[in-house]
Amino acid sequence: MQFLLAPDSYKGTLTAAQVCEIMRRAILTKLPEAVIDAIPMADGGEGTIEAIVASSNGKVIELDATGPLGAPVRSRYGAIQYEGERCAVLEAASLFGLPMVEQEKRNPLRTTSRGLGDAIRAALDLGFRRFIIGLGGSATNDGGIGLLAALGVRFYNGGGEELYGFGEDLSELERIDWTGLDERIGSCAFTIASDVDNPLLGRQGATYVYGPQKGATAAMLERLEAAMSAYADVMKKTTGIDLGGTPGAGAAGGLGFALLHLGGRIVPGARVVEETSGLKARIERADWVVTGEGCSDGQTLRGKAPFHIARLAEAAGKPALLVSGSLGRGWEQLLPHYAGCFSTVTYPAGLDEVLRDAEQNLYTAVRNAASLIGRL
Template identity: 60%
Template sequence: MKIVLAPDSYKGSLTAARVCSIIERAMKEELPDADIVSIPMADGGEGTVDAIVRAASGRIIEMTVSGPLGLPIQTCFGDISQNSERCAIIEVASLFGLPMLAQEARDPLNTTSRGLGDAIRVVLDMGYRRLYIGLGGSSTNDGGMGMLSALGARFYSGSGEELRGFGRDLAALNHIDLSGLDPRLAECTLIAASDVTNPLLGPQGATHVYGPQKGADSETVEMLDEAMGKYADLLESAMRIQKRDSSGAGAAGGIGFALMSIGAQIRPGAEVVGMLCGLDEHIQASDWVLTGEGSSDGQTLYGKLPIYVARRASAAGKPTLLLSGSLGDNWQSLLPYFTGCISTVTRPSSLEESLLQAERNLDIASRNAARLLFKAQSFPK
């Protein structure tokens, strides 16, 4: 029996790699003859670089960039080979991710996406021309102004002051000069991996939907959304494009919009990671596929990683088990996509207790799943 493990992280408790390790160890004890292939997955957020590098036998390279508040930080990017071409894998979660800031320091007026522009320049200097950028988990809401500024664009206030691209600079913006934008961008293939489809502006846009979790109060949300509209007017006019309403333009506080303005493609995060990890090939050779996440509910249907894995498995005619930390509201809507849905939490417990017991609970659930698979293979198909 060949089993493919392709889970997302259990956010707040276990990385995708750790989830795979626990499930594989537990299943091996129950099914010692099973061939188990672990493919830790991600959807463009935290863990994207690690997942792709691990699956593609790549390497991690250290770099220094601007952090969420504009100060230098040490971080990394991934290096892999795809069809004999060197590819750089970057994730914004490791540059200016929301968890990098204490709760009291979260304020989208004071954060910047400059770190992504810094990272792009680092990899361009090293000769990369194919870049994959994971957009999940950012702390910023600057429309990508910081990123573009670090790449050579110039933004000015009405008084002529040059703006560096923090969220607060959107309201002061009066003029854009793109003449200094790094010309090497025209030589690049830029693919952005995102798990959101929001436009840039309005009630479903970057600021209204994600601004509050990044520290914006209602007054700041209204101000930033209005300022983002003026920024979009200037950038679209300068670039002769119209991208504000495109799916994913609102990803990462509007970085999706800025990336599209310099030629990037926005693609579903799970799809990008799955492709780079060779997920389809592994599924095709499997008997069972197992995926999961920290909590599964009706929202999992809307582009979450387990549904992507289940659909790929279904296309290959393979059954899929969902093994998640918990099953929430309307989880029954997932049943058409999975042979079974299993929660690792088996008794009433607080969130804190569940997080502390995450490894133990996952081990027990994995053993139960292994026993079910053992019995399933005994029945005629």
């Protein structure tokens, strides 16, 4: 019997690679003759670099870049061969991810996406012209002006002063000058790996949906939304195109919007891992497919990696199991897409206890599922 393991990370607890290893051990405990194939998954957020590099036999390159609060941080990007070309794999989460900002310092007015521009320039200097950029897990809500500023675009307030690229700078923006954009960008191809399809503005946009988890108060949300709307108007006036309503423009606090203006193409993050790993062919060889994530709920249906896996398994006629840290609001919507949906937490417990026992709970849940499969 052959299993394909294709879980996302259990964010803040276990990496996708760790989840694969725990699942592998649990299955072999009950089915020692099983053949295990594993593909750590990601959908554009934390772990995207590792997942794509691992599935593509690539390597990781370290660099210094601007962090979420403007101070330098040590970060990294991946280098792979993709469709016959050298390709750099970057992710917002490793440059200005939310966990990089202490809880008491989380304030989307004071965070910037500038580090992504630094990383792109570093890769350009090494000859890369093709990029995969994961957008999940950012601490920013700057509309991508930090990114663009690092690449040479200039943003000015009404007094003619140049703006650095923090979220609060959007409220001062009056003029954009694209003439300084790094000329190498024109020969680049950007694949934007995102797990969300939110537009830039509105109640389903970048600010109102994701701002609160980044530290925005109710007053901040109104200020940021008004500033983001004004920014979109200035961008439209400057470029002659309106991309604010494009699905995914609101990803990573509007970073998707900026990358679209660089000619980027938004695709589901899980699809990028699929394409670089040969996932479809490996599902075809499996008898069972096992996936999971930290918390599965109704939002999983909106492009999250486990749902992408379920659809591929269904198309191949293979049963899929979902084993996640927890099952949240609306998880019942997932039932038609899986042979079974399981939570690793089966008892009342506090967060500290859940985190402490995450490995054992996952092992137990998968072992029990393997025991059931062995009796079918």
